[in-house]
Amino acid sequence: MGSSQGSTLSADVTSLVDALPVFAKTLIAGGAAGALAKTAVAPLERIKILLQTRTEDFRTLGVYRSLNKVLKCEGPLGFYKGNGASVIRIIPYAALHYMTYEQYRNWILEKNIPLGSGPIVDLVAGSAAGGTAVLCTYPLDLARTKLAYQVSDTRQSLRHGVNNIYGQPAYSGIKEVLAVAYREGGLRGLYRGIGPTLIGILPYAGLKFYIYEELKRHVPEEHQNSVRMHLSCGAMAGLFGQTFTYPLDVVRRQMQVENLQGEGNKRYKNTFDGLNTIVRTHGWRQLFAGLSINYIKIVPSVAIGFTVYESMKSWLRIPPRDRNPNPKPASVS
Numbered sequence: 001m002g003s004s005q006g007s008t009l010s011a012d013v014t015s016l017v018d019a020l021p022v023f024a025k026t027l028i029a030g031g032a033a034g035a036l037a038k039t040a041v042a043p044l045e046r047i048k049i050l051l052q053t054r055t056e057d058f059r060t061l062g063v064y065r066s067l068n069k070v071l072k073c074e075g076p077l078g079f080y081k082g083n084g085a086s087v088i089r090i091i092p093y094a095a096l097h098y099m100t101y102e103q104y105r106n107w108i109l110e111k112n113i114p115l116g117s118g119p120i121v122d123l124v125a126g127s128a129a130g131g132t133a134v135l136c137t138y139p140l141d142l143a144r145t146k147l148a149y150q151v152s153d154t155r156q157s158l159r160h161g162v163n164n165i166y167g168q169p170a171y172s173g174i175k176e177v178l179a180v181a182y183r184e185g186g187l188r189g190l191y192r193g194i195g196p197t198l199i200g201i202l203p204y205a206g207l208k209f210y211i212y213e214e215l216k217r218h219v220p221e222e223h224q225n226s227v228r229m230h231l232s233c234g235a236m237a238g239l240f241g242q243t244f245t246y247p248l249d250v251v252r253r254q255m256q257v258e259n260l261q262g263e264g265n266k267r268y269k270n271t272f273d274g275l276n277t278i279v280r281t282h283g284w285r286q287l288f289a290g291l292s293i294n295y296i297k298i299v300p301s302v303a304i305g306f307t308v309y310e311s312m313k314s315w316l317r318i319p320p321r322d323r324n325p326n327p328k329p330a331s332v333s
Helices: 002-019 022-040 042-052 063-074 076-080 083-110 119-149 154-160 174-190 194-217 227-256 271-282 284-288 291-315
Strands: none
Touching: 022 042, 022 083, 022 291, 042 063, 042 076, 042 083, 042 119, 042 291, 063 076, 063 291, 083 119, 083 174, 119 174, 119 194, 119 227, 194 227, 194 271, 227 271, 227 284, 227 291, 271 284
16 A cells, blocks of 8 residues: 555656756756755855955964864854855755756757857856856845854853854844845845956856866766766866856955945955955955865865756756757858
8 A cells, every 4th residue: 555655656756847847857956956065065165254254363264273263152053154045045046057057058059159069158158157147146145145254152142142252243144134235235235246256157157067068078978977977077167167266256255244344444346446455455365265165165065066966857857968969050141
């Protein structure tokens, strides 16, 4: 009886999955990939933000000592501060990123745009997909950064409530962060730092897909679906893509938390003003603050993301795309 019910349930799930359009399946696969990858590296992401934004008492600490300080002040849950906003953001972000990448790629090939059918298509489609995903989900990234920037001493919470040890405004959650940002700056306040984000994500997202797909092309056919292949190609894609765009990520983080750093802190007019000011004030090394931890983080993050995405595509039975499509012949005028 139980076996029969289980078989019926399995058949129902299979039927439901098969009924979904391909773009919906891609959204599900991308969202799952993003959520699992982001949660896996949440502690390292928290420390990276604290180092990037030069949070007081973290400026001169390395990765290991920063991890110890967060653990001492906030306990194990401190490593996941802001991760709720991060996951809420990353699910639609990753879902849109992967889905629009596939859609843009197909559109480029169908329209016979003169980019060929090789890695340049992945570069352009990945860049466009990254920009689309960022524009749709940026306020949640802003909320994640502001929450992660706060360092509270929870050891005093039973006697005095949770205290912010640096006197920064204490946000209770995502909703309050967004409400305050909108009250202070309107729609522009919700998109503070969008400039360096877009300038950074366009090459990063494009390079990530470009390198991943290019590496896959050199893998023998019998290993194309192996977990090891997805992990290794994804890790290399994330590593190279992030290296080229990291300084823009630093500027973005600092622009996002400017209103939390006191009246004396200079507000950046734009991305290039931010880059120049950071170099002039703190030296060029500050443009790479937290890069070491980002290397530790980005390898498993992108590797896990691509691996889960490919596995979900298989589970959802998304048809494999033609690796070497024949473009439609151009019309002769």
